[in-house]
Amino acid sequence: MxxxxxxxxxxxxxxxxxxxxxxxxxxxxxxxxxxLADGYVSFGYHSIPHxxxxxxxxxxxxxxxxxxRSEGAITAGVNEVATFYAMPETCLWITIADGHLWWAFAxxxxxxxxxxxDGGPSRFRPTIGSWRNTDINxxxxxxxSLSSKLTKVANFRAxxxxxxxxxxxxxxxxxxxxxVVAQAREARERMIAVAVDMIQGLHWxxxxxxxxxxxxxxxxxxxxxxxxxxxxVDLVMEQPTTGERAFVxxxxxANQAVLDDYVDRFRGSGYDRFFFVCHSAQGALTLHxxxxxxxxxxxxxxxxAVKNGLFDWLMERSG
Numbered sequence: 001m002x003x004x005x006x007x008x009x010x011x012x013x014x015x016x017x018x019x020x021x022x023x024x025x026x027x028x029x030x031x032x033x034x035x036l037a038d039g040y041v042s043f044g045y046h047s048i049p050h051x052x053x054x055x056x057x058x059x060x061x062x063x064x065x066x067x068x069r070s071e072g073a074i075t076a077g078v079n080e081v082a083t084f085y086a087m088p089e090t091c092l093w094i095t096i097a098d099g100h101l102w103w104a105f106a107x108x109x110x111x112x113x114x115x116x117x118d119g120g121p122s123r124f125r126p127t128i129g130s131w132r133n134t135d136i137n138x139x140x141x142x143x144x145s146l147s148s149k150l151t152k153v154a155n156f157r158a159x160x161x162x163x164x165x166x167x168x169x170x171x172x173x174x175x176x177x178x179x180v181v182a183q184a185r186e187a188r189e190r191m192i193a194v195a196v197d198m199i200q201g202l203h204w205x206x207x208x209x210x211x212x213x214x215x216x217x218x219x220x221x222x223x224x225x226x227x228x229x230x231x232x233v234d235l236v237m238e239q240p241t242t243g244e245r246a247f248v249x250x251x252x253x254a255n256q257a258v259l260d261d262y263v264d265r266f267r268g269s270g271y272d273r274f275f276f277v278c279h280s281a282q283g284a285l286t287l288h289x290x291x292x293x294x295x296x297x298x299x300x301x302x303x304x305a306v307k308n309g310l311f312d313w314l315m316e317r318s319g
Contacts, residue, residue, distance in 0.1 A: 012136040014174040017092035017105070020163045021083065022153045025095050031121050032097040036131045041093050041106045042121035043084045044159065045077070050112040050123060053085045080160045085110055089128060094163065096154040100133035101141040103173060137175040146172065191311060195302035198314040200280050204252055206317045210305065211235070211250050211277050214296075217308040220246065236271070246273040255282040263293060277301065 023041060025032040031042045052060045058078050065077045087093075087106075094103045106125040116122045134140050143151055150165040150172075163169055171178060177185075202210065212222060212235070220237040223245070235248040247269055249262045259276055266274035278285065278297035287293045296304060305314060 014136065014176075015092065015170060017090055017170075019087055019091040020094065020166045020169065021087060021091055022094050022156065022161050022163050023084075024154075024156070024159050025097065026121065029095075029097050030119070032095065035121075035124070036095075036097060036102060039104075039127040039130050040111075040124035041084075041104065041127060042124045044116060044122055045081055046116035046122045048081055048122075050110070053081060053110070056082075056085075058082055076158060080158060083160050084123075084125070093127075094153075094169070096143060096151065098133075099143050101143060101146060101151070101172075102131045102133045103141075104129065104131045135173050135175040139175065141172065188306070191306060192299055192302045195306055195311060195314060196299060198318045199302055199305065201318055202279070202314075203317075204279075207252065207279050208250055210310065210314070210317075211248070213310055213313070214304050214308050215248070215275075217310075218304075237275075244272040246275055247271040248275040248277065250277045250279075252279040253282055254278045254285065256285055259285050259287070259295070263287070263290075266293075 023043070025035045025042050026044070035042045047064055048061055052064075058081075061081055062074055062078050065074045068074045068077060087108075089105055089108055091105070092103055093106055094101060096102070104127040106127050108125070110123050110125055112123050113121055147165070147168060150163070150169055153161065153163060153165075168178075170176075199207070199210065215222070215235075215237050219241065220239055223236040223238045235250065237246040237248055238244070239246070247266050251258065254276075259278075262276060263274065273292045273294065274290075275294045275296065276285075276287075278295075278301070281297045285295055285297060287295045305311065
């Protein structure tokens with residue numbers, strides 16, 4: 001039940017772990033799927049008995065690892081086992097699986113499973129709550145969206161290691177934008193606003209060229225121009241990869257009635273897609289339905305120009 005006076009829109013509490021450790025859930029992530037689903041941090045070292053670890057008899061553990069190739073490798077093994085047993089509940093555990101970064105806190109109680117003869121782990125620590133692959137605000141932590149400075153930890157050959165990029169990791173999990181990214185976003189927003197003004201100041205011929213360049217740099221090829229007047233420039237574009245044919249209507253100015261009229265024309269045209277590119281909209285323009293209908297005006301048009309490297313081109317035409 002919601003407490004009286006509690007803020008239902010309050011932000012989630014940021015994570016502030018005392019420690020962070022990366023753990024590989026089995027060789028090649030063999031235990032990851034089940035560990036993530038069932039809520040535990042799994043660990044191997046099948047030859048090391050559970051009772052020796054609970055006693056913190058690391059000399060016994062060292063002896064059991066004496067067949068390793070070097071003294072350094074033995075010490076590294078002892079440290080991994082000790083870390084798994086000694087890290088407190090305030091330690092944040094992370095792993096990488098299924099294209100995401102996952103994180104969880106774990107109970108200090110280590111559960112012994114067996115000698116691993118069934119191919120599974122020999123022990124595990126139950127997670128406190130479940131593993132999560134999103135930040136605290138629910139946004140997915142896709143590996144592709146994370147810095148390689150962090151994700152390279154998955155290349156670590158051993159089982160457990162510290163995370164050098166702890167500060168970056170916590171900013172991402174806590175949904176805090178990187179300072180440099182915040183600066184870049186603000187700069188880009190200003191660039192888009194300037195691009196809107198420059199586009200609205202273009203001569204109609206330059207506006208047609210801009211439209212052509214945006215489509216060309218997006219992989220579309222002009223097939224033919226079907227319009228005859230300069231005010232209403234209709235283009236047919238083809239997408240070589242998919243074979244789609246698009247009807248492109250370029251308008252200096254347009255209102256909703258004009259847009260609706262051209263949508264009706266498109267529906268009977270036989271083309272696969274319809275693009276309505278507007279220089280200066282007269283009132284709000286809306287496409288009511290249709291996955292193959294696309295409206296480019298205002299900030300969306302400016303964004304397409306910037307993404308396709310046409311900001312300098314706009315500067316030259318506006319100078």
